[in-house]
Amino acid sequence: MPAYDELLEHAPKINQQLARYGVKFGLYKNGTFNERLFPFDAIPRTIKPTTWDYLSQGLAQRVDALNAYLRDLYGPKEAIREGIVPEDFAFMSSGYLPQCEGIVPPKGIYSHISGIDLVEGENDEWFVLEDNLRIPSGASYPLIARELCRRCDATTFLRAPLVDNRDYGTRLRAVLDNVNTGGINVVLTPGRFNAAYFEHAYLAEKAGATLAEPSELFVDDERLYYRNATSDQLVGAVYRRLSDEFLDPLCFRSDSLIGVPNLMSAYRAGNVAIVNAPGNGGADDKGIYYFVPKMVEYYLGEKPILQNAPTYLPFYPDDMAYVQDHADTLVIKDVAEAGGYGVVFGSSLEPGKLDELKALIRREPRRFIAQEVVDFLCLPTLVDGSIVPRKADLRAFVLSGKKTTVWPSGLTRYSREEGSAIVNSSQGGGFKDTWVLYR
Amino acid sequence: MKVLSFSFETRLRFSEPVFDHDFVLRCLPTSSPSQTVLEAQTIFDPRATVSRQCDGFGNLLQVGRLEAPHKRFEFISAGTVVTEADDAPVEEAHPIFLRPSQMTEPGQHISDFVADVLRVCGNVGPLDKALRLSLAIHETCSYEKGTTDVRTTAEEALAQRRGVCQDYAHVLVSCCRLAGVPARYVNGFMVGEGATHAWVEVHDGSRWRGVDPTNDCQVTDDYIVLSRGRDFADCPIEVGVFIGGARQKQTVRVTVTDDSTVEWAGQQ
Numbered sequence: 096m097p098a099y100d101e102l103l104e105h106a107p108k109i110n111q112q113l114a115r116y117g118v119k120f121g122l123y124k125n126g127t128f129n130e131r132l133f134p135f136d137a138i139p140r141t142i143k144p145t146t147w148d149y150l151s152q153g154l155a156q157r158v159d160a161l162n163a164y165l166r167d168l169y170g171p172k173e174a175i176r177e178g179i180v181p182e183d184f185a186f187m188s189s190g191y192l193p194q195c196e197g198i199v200p201p202k203g204i205y206s207h208i209s210g211i212d213l214v215e216g217e218n219d220e221w222f223v224l225e226d227n228l229r230i231p232s233g234a235s236y237p238l239i240a241r242e243l244c245r246r247c248d249a250t251t252f253l254r255a256p257l258v259d260n261r262d263y264g265t266r267l268r269a270v271l272d273n274v275n276t277g278g279i280n281v282v283l284t285p286g287r288f289n290a291a292y293f294e295h296a297y298l299a300e301k302a303g304a305t306l307a308e309p310s311e312l313f314v315d316d317e318r319l320y321y322r323n324a325t326s327d328q329l330v331g332a333v334y335r336r337l338s339d340e341f342l343d344p345l346c347f348r349s350d351s352l353i354g355v356p357n358l359m360s361a362y363r364a365g366n367v368a369i370v371n372a373p374g375n376g377g378a379d380d381k382g383i384y385y386f387v388p389k390m391v392e393y394y395l396g397e398k399p400i401l402q403n404a405p406t407y408l409p410f411y412p413d414d415m416a417y418v419q420d421h422a423d424t425l426v427i428k429d430v431a432e433a434g435g436y437g438v439v440f441g442s443s444l445e446p447g448k449l450d451e452l453k454a455l456i457r458r459e460p461r462r463f464i465a466q467e468v469v470d471f472l473c474l475p476t477l478v479d480g481s482i483v484p485r486k487a488d489l490r491a492f493v494l495s496g497k498k499t500t501v502w503p504s505g506l507t508r509y510s511r512e513e514g515s516a517i518v519n520s521s522q523g524g525g526f527k528d529t530w531v532l533y534r
Numbered sequence: 535m536k537v538l539s540f541s542f543e544t545r546l547r548f549s550e551p552v553f554d555h556d557f558v559l560r561c562l563p564t565s566s567p568s569q570t571v572l573e574a575q576t577i578f579d580p581r582a583t584v585s586r587q588c589d590g591f592g593n594l595l596q597v598g599r600l601e602a603p604h605k606r607f608e609f610i611s612a613g614t615v616v617t618e619a620d621d622a623p624v625e626e627a628h629p630i631f632l633r634p635s636q637m638t639e640p641g642q643h644i645s646d647f648v649a650d651v652l653r654v655c656g657n658v659g660p661l662d663k664a665l666r667l668s669l670a671i672h673e674t675c676s677y678e679k680g681t682t683d684v685r686t687t688a689e690e691a692l693a694q695r696r697g698v699c700q701d702y703a704h705v706l707v708s709c710c711r712l713a714g715v716p717a718r719y720v721n722g723f724m725v726g727e728g729a730t731h732a733w734v735e736v737h738d739g740s741r742w743r744g745v746d747p748t749n750d751c752q753v754t755d756d757y758i759v760l761s762r763g764r765d766f767a768d769c770p771i772e773v774g775v776f777i778g779g780a781r782q783k784q785t786v787r788v789t790v791t792d793d794s795t796v797e798w799a800g801q802q
Contacts, residue, residue: 186629193630193764196590313554315599316583344775345558346589349767356556356775360597363587 097255097532099139103477105247106137112243117293118236130290134525135240136476140487140507141257141530146219150491151501153221153400156391158209158493161226163394165205165378169195179393180386183410187461188383188430190229190376192339194346198363201274205372208234208270208334209493210506213401214471222404222469224488226384228375230336233506233526234492235294238263238301240528241504257530260504264301266494271304271332273496274368278331280304281321283312285337285353295336304334314357317364332368333358339373347373381430381464382408405467409460418465422453425465440468474527476509485509489529503531536755537572537793540723541612542730544772545785551603552778559596560589560721560761560771561611567621569759574613580604593761593769603778614793617755619744627716627737635764638708638719641689647674648712660715664736664745665752667709671702672750684766700766702747703732707765710736719765720744723790725756730771730788735762758790 110132119132142150167174168185175185185191210231212224241260245252271280282304284295299306311322312330319330335342341351346359361367377383385406388399407414407425418425422441429437441449456463473484487509492502507527542561565571576596578584584598600607634640640648648667655666674695681696688708691701703719710717716737724731724746733746733753744753763769 182629187633191630192590193628194590194768197588198590313599314556315601317585317587317597345556345773349773357558357597357599360558360585360587360595363589364585 097141097251097257097530099137099251099255101248101251102137102139102244105244106135106477108247109137109240109243110135113239116239118239119290119293133236135236136478136509136525136527137244138475138477138482139528139530140474140489141532144531144533146221147258147503147531149400150213150221151503154211154491154493154501155499156395156397156400157211157223157226157387158206158495158499160387160390160394161209161228161378162203162205162495162499164390165228165372165375166199166203167394168377169198169374174390174393177393179389180383181410183461184380184382184386185377188377188380190339190374190378190380192347192374192377194359195372195374199365200362200372201276201365201368204274204495205375206378207274207370207372207495208267209371209495210490211493212488212490214404214469214488216469216471221401222471223384223387223401224404224469225381226379226387227490228371228379230338230371231490231492232291232294232336233490234263234502235297236526237504237506237528239297240526244528255530256533258503258533260502260531263492263502263504264298264303266496266500266502267298267302267334268304270494270496271302271334271368271370274370275331276366276368278319278329278367279321280332280334281307281312281330283307283309283333283335283337283355285309285341289336291336298334302334307333309337309353309355312355312358314355314361317361317366319355319358319361319367330367332370334370339376342369342373381428382410382461385464404469407465409456409463409465414465415457415460418456418463419453422449422456422465424468426468427452427456427463427465430462430464442468474507474509476525476527483513485513485524487527505529535616535618535794537614537616538723538725538756538758538790539612539614539793540758540788540790541610542723543610543787544608546607547783547785548605548607548778548780549782550778550780551605552776552780553601553603555600555604555607555774555776557598557600557607557772557774558770559598559609559611559773560593560769561609562594562596563613563615563722563758563760564592564594566759567623568618570616570618572614572616574611574615576609576611579606579608589769591761591763591768593763600776605780607774615758617758619753619755619757622741622743624740625742627742629716630764631716631718631737632711632714633764634708634711635768636687637685637765637767638688638704638711640708640712641693643692644689644705644708644712647692648709651709652713659738660736661738661743661745663713663715664706664710664717664734664743667713668706668734668745668747668750671705671709671747675702675705677702677748684770688765699732699748703734704765706734706745706747710734718742718762719769720759720762721766721769721771722760723758723788725790725792727790728788729786730760731757732766733757756790756792
């Protein structure tokens, strides 16, 4: 383990700087919107070179399979016809958008930037917990934290054998350039009042793309333009940071005021790449997750390198029986909810509540998945001056350009409470830098 | 078989000039085994660059933009279609047409209503089920303009037992799906109707069959299909957004005439 001790004394200063830059995120709780800072812990997570080789191969494989599935889902539907992914799951997912049927995105890539959430169990064993193929956020946090750490304490980074991660912007740009249909790259942000505005602006700068608000874009004759003070510039790729339903009021939610009218017409005509493609929610649903290892075998003819956490689908009678018998030891997830919401540990429920949940699962089997509780590792974390163990996950950023590669870094999130296994930033945890070591 | 001529005129008037006006129209029929489009055109005033595309439901779109300030926007589509309602092709129903959609999510009213109808009609085929539901809707609801708007859901319309063709169609779509019959929402024209019309297609196990709950009948050669979707929100005939705080007034006129001649029928 490389030394990082000197970094710790700089932690308060780094957190101050993060606050100054506006590195924060927003969350909805009890119907109100709040923004909060995302606390940074200076003790990095380190990943050994051999582990990283294994992880990055597995992640690239997984994302290639997910892209193949999306091409199939909105195209020929072979895996569905063959029952690899049952119809009930493929089309009943709320992220599946029939408006996207038949559209082939530039170069056939749907998920250009994928955020895959993993946890590490005992004995260097890793499990994928979730695939995020819509707008996985968070790459800017470790990027800027590393930048600030280097500024505070350059020596540590001279000594530590860690892979440089400062090329994320270059990688992002290569991904956008690869699918660009002619024109500039833009990062589309809902605006400066959005909680993730810092990330939008930061990534645009790092990738050499133009930061645009919806009102600065328009579509004419099946082409997307950026409205400049002096001229209108053709846009070839748009890295959009607003969700599908708000993207185009003439195709999706008609009450969206932050969309670009007829963006979908430019996209349908093949005149602009939308990064990530609309409709990707059809493949990152908690219910579809179960089928990803099967997709790897079906589309790539390979054995999956990475494993899922052991998962049961009450949709299948055998799994339903198991879930009904073991609900008290499982974690139950509502497939319609995201961001750590709708996640219930059976062990935390009183018997009456547990019975209610079991009855709900019997009534709506498609709505839930159940997983064995993965006892994942704690990482040393500095809390109130002492180093304590905290559960942590890793969001890896997988970029699909000419090839699919994994950014040698990632967002490590830790839980706020001791023992809590919910690490989503919307549930109040913090983050760490992730050091991928070389030999 | 019938030869139908249609003309569809829409006039939009704005109280103040509007600009950056983007629109999508689904006002031209497309050919299928049950309708052959001999000719169909749209004329725009003011003139606009319009491109034709196909949406995810197979509907023909006309997509355009009027950038300059304008106080009115008019378009007329017209053409001739040969209809043959019985020639619907054998095809599978996409599973999404069995699932509730935004505007057809059933609530207590729809659930109770469907349960009541199914209790009486017993174990009949999908088309018969849909026809029974159509009859029940027709008897329960009264056609009243101004009691609903384009955002009214199936559940709301049935609760108040009033509405227009869009509401009748939403209620039938919602009921059919709950009864296990795939159903989709259809926009189009009908002989003798001075506005656009909406009805339903239900899947009978091998084909899509048109059912019109407003008139409580099966669709005949008097109908021209313009667009289809899970519900109205998927396939509006005209939708647009613009910049400007104007009030808008829309007038629509539809004429559909049966051009099939008696002589022609006599030659058979």
